[in-house]
Amino acid sequence: MQLARVIGTVVASQKCRDLDGIKFLIVQPLTKTQEPVGAAVVAADATFQAGPDELVFIVGSREAAQAMPEPFVPVDHAIVGIVDDVALANNNTGF
Numbered sequence: 669m670q671l672a673r674v675i676g677t678v679v680a681s682q683k684c685r686d687l688d689g690i691k692f693l694i695v696q697p698l699t700k701t702q703e704p705v706g707a708a709v710v711a712a713d714a715t716f717q718a719g720p721d722e723l724v725f726i727v728g729s730r731e732a733a734q735a736m737p738e739p740f741v742p743v744d745h746a747i748v749g750i751v752d753d754v755a756l757a758n759n760n761t762g763f
Contacts, residue, residue: 669724671751672696674718686738690707693718693747695726700756711714711745712736718747 676694691713714735724747732746
């Protein structure tokens with residue numbers, strides 16, 4: 669799982685029938701300190717609740733499809749959780 673921020677929405681004029689009712693959102697992957705890392709990606713919203721500027725958890729690959737109501741759908745990324753709060757421990761272990 670990786671932190672990401674919702675930065676936009678996608679409107680699909682055609683999509684797989686098993687994805688009817690699923691929102692597609694543009695998310696920017698983040699580091700644990702919430703700095704942008706890599707390129708933004710399109711993620712299917714498995715929570716049915718994510719919205720603009722929310723901090724979310726995303727998964728990729730097969731785990732993304734497994735998060736959907738119908739697990740055999742063509743998605744590369746999925747939003748699987750909405751983050752309420754982030755607290756980083758201040759330790760010297762490097763983690």
